[in-house]
Amino acid sequence: GEDVEQSLFLSVREGDSSVINCTYTDSSSTYLYWYKQEPGAGLQLLTYIFSNMDMKQDQRLTVLLNKKDKHLSLRIADTQTGDSAIYFCAEIGRSSNTGKLIFGQGTTLQVKP
Amino acid sequence: EAGVVQSPRYKIIEKKQPVAFWCNPISGHNTLYWYRQNLGQGPELLIRYENEEAVDDSQLPKDRFSAERLKGVDSTLKIQPAELGDSAVYLCASSLGVTTGELFFGEGSRLTVL
Numbered sequence: 139g140e141d142v143e144q145s146l147f148l149s150v151r152e153g154d155s156s157v158i159n160c161t162y163t164d165s166s167s168t169y170l171y172w173y174k175q176e177p178g179a180g181l182q183l184l185t186y187i188f189s190n191m192d193m194k195q196d197q198r199l200t201v202l203l204n205k206k207d208k209h210l211s212l213r214i215a216d217t218q219t220g221d222s223a224i225y226f227c228a229e230i231g232r233s234s235n236t237g238k239l240i241f242g243q244g245t246t247l248q249v250k251p
Numbered sequence: 252e253a254g255v256v257q258s259p260r261y262k263i264i265e266k267k268q269p270v271a272f273w274c275n276p277i278s279g280h281n282t283l284y285w286y287r288q289n290l291g292q293g294p295e296l297l298i299r300y301e302n303e304e305a306v307d308d309s310q311l312p313k314d315r316f317s318a319e320r321l322k323g324v325d326s327t328l329k330i331q332p333a334e335l336g337d338s339a340v341y342l343c344a345s346s347l348g349v350t351t352g353e354l355f356f357g358e359g360s361r362l363t364v365l
Binding site for chain 2: 169171178181182183186226228238239242243244
């Protein structure tokens with residue numbers, strides 16, 4: 139079955155780098171995603187990576203994908219207080235034509251000034 | 252460009268009462284999703300529409316939940332009767348298609364069942 143696991147909480151100091159980790163089970167996943175949810179708001183797509191890539195960088199965000207270990211990480215450089223939110227990892231399987239995203243339970247990032 | 256609009260933002264009801272949520276997707280987005288997000292969890296898909304057709308409703312508890320998307324634009328999600336375990340945030344999302352997972356979410360409707 140499809141499952142996505144994340145650690146629940148991460149606390150960092152402003153200016154440090156944050157690394158949020160995720161593991162998934164569906165080896166046929168074609169795309170893997172990182173969504174951000176601020177308090178009282180819906181989810182917002184941050185970035186995604188295609189399964190044939192190892193790394194993707196977008197400004198302060200770096201996504202690393204280890205397909206062998208089914209491990210995905212999101213690194214936020216120079217973390218700011220505005221980055222405090224819940225971060226969700228999600229996958230979409232190749233075998234699924236439904237566009238069904240499977241979300242992890244979310245990692246709460248706390249940024250201390 | 253307006254985003255996905257949901258109402259109401261908050262609803263408190265007693266168990267066994269009915270409740271309905273409304274969603275207006277981004278203009279031009281043919282695909283509409285209803286997700287349920289329990290406290291401390293990630294969203295779980297309830298139903299997906301392609302235009303006015305429900306193409307994936309396998310996770311929708313059909314004994315008490317119903318949804319419709321008349322004319323392929325706005326959608327409503329109804330619960331009747333509500334149970335205590337239905338307390339959650341109900342998120343609506345829309346996308347241009349299903350080939351990628353770029354979904355645009357509304358702010359959600361938070362339901363509390365007493």
